[in-house]
Amino acid sequence: MMDIWTKLQENYSAAEGRPIISLFDDPQRFDRFSVEANGLLLDFSKTSIDGAAFDLLLELAEMRDVAGQRDAMFRGERINRSEDRSVLHTALRAGDGGPLVIDGEDVRPGISKTLQAMEDFADGIRSGRIATAGGGAFTDVVNIGIGGSDLGPVMAVRALSPYHNGPRCHFVSNVDGAQISDTLRKLDPRSTLVIIASKTFTTIETMTNAQTAISWLKNGLGSAAASHLAAVSTALEKTAGMGISPERVFGFADWVGGRYSLWGPVGLPVMLAIGPAEFRNFLAGARDMDIHFLTEPGQRNMPLLMGLVGIWHRNICRYSTRAILPYDQRLAKLPAYLQQLDMESNGKRVSISGDLLERDSGPVVWGEAGTNGQHAFYQLLHQGTEIIPAEFLVAARSHEPSLRDHHDLLKANCLAQSEALMLGRSLEQAAEIAAELGFSGKEQSVQAGFRTFPGNRPSLTLAYPLLTPYSLGQIIALYEHRVFVEGAIWGINSFDQWGVELGKELASTLVPMIKGAPADGKDPSTRGLIRALSA
Numbered sequence: 001m002m003d004i005w006t007k008l009q010e011n012y013s014a015a016e017g018r019p020i021i022s023l024f025d026d027p028q029r030f031d032r033f034s035v036e037a038n039g040l041l042l043d044f045s046k047t048s049i050d051g052a053a054f055d056l057l058l059e060l061a062e063m064r065d066v067a068g069q070r071d072a073m074f075r076g077e078r079i080n081r082s083e084d085r086s087v088l089h090t091a092l093r094a095g096d097g098g099p100l101v102i103d104g105e106d107v108r109p110g111i112s113k114t115l116q117a118m119e120d121f122a123d124g125i126r127s128g129r130i131a132t133a134g135g136g137a138f139t140d141v142v143n144i145g146i147g148g149s150d151l152g153p154v155m156a157v158r159a160l161s162p163y164h165n166g167p168r169c170h171f172v173s174n175v176d177g178a179q180i181s182d183t184l185r186k187l188d189p190r191s192t193l194v195i196i197a198s199k200t201f202t203t204i205e206t207m208t209n210a211q212t213a214i215s216w217l218k219n220g221l222g223s224a225a226a227s228h229l230a231a232v233s234t235a236l237e238k239t240a241g242m243g244i245s246p247e248r249v250f251g252f253a254d255w256v257g258g259r260y261s262l263w264g265p266v267g268l269p270v271m272l273a274i275g276p277a278e279f280r281n282f283l284a285g286a287r288d289m290d291i292h293f294l295t296e297p298g299q300r301n302m303p304l305l306m307g308l309v310g311i312w313h314r315n316i317c318r319y320s321t322r323a324i325l326p327y328d329q330r331l332a333k334l335p336a337y338l339q340q341l342d343m344e345s346n347g348k349r350v351s352i353s354g355d356l357l358e359r360d361s362g363p364v365v366w367g368e369a370g371t372n373g374q375h376a377f378y379q380l381l382h383q384g385t386e387i388i389p390a391e392f393l394v395a396a397r398s399h400e401p402s403l404r405d406h407h408d409l410l411k412a413n414c415l416a417q418s419e420a421l422m423l424g425r426s427l428e429q430a431a432e433i434a435a436e437l438g439f440s441g442k443e444q445s446v447q448a449g450f451r452t453f454p455g456n457r458p459s460l461t462l463a464y465p466l467l468t469p470y471s472l473g474q475i476i477a478l479y480e481h482r483v484f485v486e487g488a489i490w491g492i493n494s495f496d497q498w499g500v501e502l503g504k505e506l507a508s509t510l511v512p513m514i515k516g517a518p519a520d521g522k523d524p525s526t527r528g529l530i531r532a533l534s535a
């Protein structure tokens with residue numbers, strides 16, 4: 001019997017060259033190939049997936065038991081096998097969902113307690129009740145973290161700027177001293193709170209930046225520096241070693257992966273910026289997406305369908321990248337956030353049981369806010385030799401009602417791009433344009449070639465009413481589950497990240513060589529570069 005992968009491939013080959021627009025001969029296509037969840041709409045009708053491929057993809061999800069794998073994750077089974085851990089970031093936003101027992105312990109009371117502690121702290125800082133060493137209010141917060149301890153808060157704080165009514169938030173992630181120096185230069189230690197965020201509390205970039213920030217606080221405040229510090233970590237014993245008092249430490253368990261940690265203490269800068277009530281709305285959006293993912297049947301299940309579209313593009317159409325294109329300037333950091341979420345989760349070449357994968361896994365994820373990208377790389381999206389599925393995000397309304405024209409233009413541009421990618425412009429149409437411009441003969445066909453768009457380039461569009469804490473929560477949880485669905489189909493562990501280790505190990509061997517020790521054992525290129533970089 002032919003397997004589903006082969007059937008999908010045959011479906012694709014049989015329809016190769018068929019214009020996506022012809023699929024709209026089915027007047028129900030938009031309704032059948034879009035799905036709505038609590039105000040969030042995913043349109044995947046502008047892809048080459050037809051009815052038969054849709055059914056096969058759903059069959060593939062069943063064959064791979066995506067629903068069973070999903071339920072195992074939510075139940076707290078140790079699905080992160082290589083690290084022998086449960087994967088329960090969803091518990092951080094589940095509210096009072098009844099007991100959830102891990103290793104004989106109900107983890108819910110601990111989650112509520114930590115959320116309450118975060119809220120008390122955030123309220124205290126925001127109101128001035130938790131005062132600076134000099135008795136004033138904190139005006140600025142610097143979050144020191146990297147990867148999952150940085151990208152989520154950076155992205156969400158920026159996304160939710162219309163809700164900011166707390167201290168200003170700044171972020172330092174890179175070990176490049178330029179970043180911390182440029183950040184601290186603008187700030188006054190007397191009114192600045194420093195949060196050191198690191199799941200492991202060993203990450204060299206964060207530890208180095210933390211020491212620099214603590215010295216800066218000590219220079220300005222002397223022995224009172226500790227009252228300007230807080231920490232977020234799973235390694236509570238290590239935070240004490242840095243002189244951070246226990247009531248200023250917000251812990252979380254190892255069943256929260258770094259890139260999935262925004263929903264708990266790593267989200268503290270977001271809570272400080274927008275307040276606990278709005279942070280709860282953010283959690284509610286994610287929780288509603290979790291419930292949708294857990295309960296909706298396959299044909300209406302947004303994360304499942306988005307994952308299946310990803311599988312179609314990656315494994316059947318063999319597209320190697322996907323572009324995240326938010327037509328929402330406040331989501332400008334979303335592509336970077338999703339790069340970690342997606343590529344650190346699914347950039348794997350062995351299966352969960354350690355065998356080499358038979359198929360390609362995660363694609364390259366990249367992107368930029370629209371309309372800026374239009375004036376940079378969209379040329380390649382429209383006329384390049386690679387086909388790159390585009391993922392558009394756009395809100396019906398903006399937070400700037402007095403600038404309605406701007407938002408109308410933004411929406412028109414977003415829709416124009418997905419339309420242009422799908423429809424393209426034929427050589428004949430381009431020839432007419434060239435003729436109208438006065439070209440004739442050979443030059444007319446040359447000019448027509450430049451103006452031809454092949455079209456038939458797929459896209460997804462996510463539309464939401466307004467970028468609120470709730471809708472941001474929905475969007476992020478949707479992408480988390482999409483990554484889960486794809487990983488479940490590929491049979492990989494989406495929750496470990498062994499690929500980041502080798503570079504870290506080699507960096508530690510290189511530090512003394514950079515400082516002048518002999519570069520014994522290094523390859524000639526690395527030795528040459530050490531020489532070139534010697535200061």
Ligand SMILES: O=P(O)(O)OC[C@H]1O[C@](O)(CO)[C@@H](O)[C@@H]1O
Pocket residue numbers: 146147148149197198199200201202203206258259344497500
């Ligand atoms: O929060 P930590 O432990 O400092 O880790 C930061 C980041 O480093 C990584 O481990 C990769 O090096 C990410 O997975 C993680 O988000």
